[in-house]
Amino acid sequence: MRETELIRAIDTLARTTMHSPQVLTGIGDDCAVVRPRPGEDLVFTTDLTIEDRHFTRATHTAADVGYKGLARSLSDLAAVGAEPLFCLVSLAIPAGSAQWVKAFYRGLTSLAKQFDMALAGGDLARADKVTVDVMCCGRVHRNKALLRSGARPGDSLYVTGELGGSALGFEQKRGKTWARHKRPVPRVAAGRELVGLASACIDISDGLSLDLHRLCEMSGVGAAVTSIPVWPGASIEQALHGGEDYELLFTAPHRRIVPSRIASVPVTRIGEVTAHTGTITYGGNSLEPSGFDHFR
């Protein structure tokens, strides 16, 4: 199969996602052309998903990989409270993978359609291992993007959903927890509702302990965690340090009323922000950033 034929097949799938009047051109030209609307900022993120690092071809179907590649990037849009607009998808694959590629794009576009976002372009190349890079663009009202840097001492600390399910699922490789690992649901609707409510936000991709350190570092604060919502059956270690839950960790001024559910997702107060810059505790003891670090 030639590259042009493969691109034609991808283009057919991509066309099923092109509903936004802001995305003017799709696959097939040198660039995707997008028309911003007055009063909006655009936000951009990109995430790598790599064979034998983030998935294996033995445990993940091509559609799973397409889904996950986009979900990881969408979770970053959720963290800033953005509405998804479009994505660009770069895919490097071994020879002879034409069927795999088509299934990959079916998985990816099925998720894109759930969020009314366009697959507007990308790149294809050969590599020994499957390598995926998904760039997502979203829109927010001007100056309203949620940042990691807005937490202030005295703010309350919250998470959406339950933690540790993805790590447990990766261990068990069956049932609902395995689905939780393979097909995480990016908290896009919850993130959008947090705009104007949260003072800071980050998505939990590398484990609560590490991502909480990141949020505190960017805000110049510390945090005292008292209790956390644990996925049924997961250990407290999995909940604290297991990656890939893709829930949102956010802060809000302590007098702000935060609903117990946001966009149908349970929200739990897990502690508070302190003035002890860089000091994170859990139950009074130091909580080290032991989440997933690609370079340790």
Place this chain on the structure above:
Amino acid sequence: MRETELIRAIDTLARTTMHSPQVLTGIGDDCAVVRPRPGEDLVFTTDLTIEDRHFTRATHTAADVGYKGLARSLSDLAAVGAEPLFCLVSLAIPAGSAQWVKAFYRGLTSLAKQFDMALAGGDLARADKVTVDVMCCGRVHRNKALLRSGARPGDSLYVTGELGGSALGFEQKRGKTWARHKRPVPRVAAGRELVGLASACIDISDGLSLDLHRLCEMSGVGAAVTSIPVWPGASIEQALHGGEDYELLFTAPHRRIVPSRIASVPVTRIGEVTAHTGTITYGGNSLEPSGFDHFR
């Protein structure tokens, strides 16, 4: 070296590029935040650059790879006539490459600074082979992006610069032609001057024969090539089919006066657009798309 330390080193380099008032945040948050200006469209492209496919670590320094990764993507912005605004860089690398990573970003940011564009974010991960994906965003006046689809029968066909130099350089691996291969100059200034002059444009990344077929396919036309400007010492085969010259191939209505130099780059009329959809000839003989195809 931990991921956070590596990101801090990259952040220091990235800050030297953050001059655009449109790019509101840099590295370190979940997303980069960008403020569009009224009356502009934004254009987006992404390009993979992969070890042992697009370069080898034996022949290319880390700085070369950083330069080339960005140059490939900038060439797509040139093809639509856009002004570069920012890039996101995804980089997957083997263990123990901290010094390599820093040199990579030095090479990349040196080119970014030439075009006043920001390094606004990206992703880092581990992989067995170096894998780079550079997403570039540029700005164009509304509705002014040059597309592949605007060529009409009777238009004249032009290229910037000379062709085949990159293929020759790859063969010789020395002197000026090797530099031509390793450090191609994206024709950004020429592309911007083509807005309002060219009817269609594409950058020659995979060889004239293949990229001309692509332009003709998107425009629903054919082309008759009469003669082409060949890099000194390169063969006609290298000029017709060698990839990675990163010159611009464009069309303009035949009565339009096209200067012999645009933004200091020589421009040569190489033939004309015909109504014979899909038929491309060179000197009267069929010219097959024999450029670089990742999936042949």
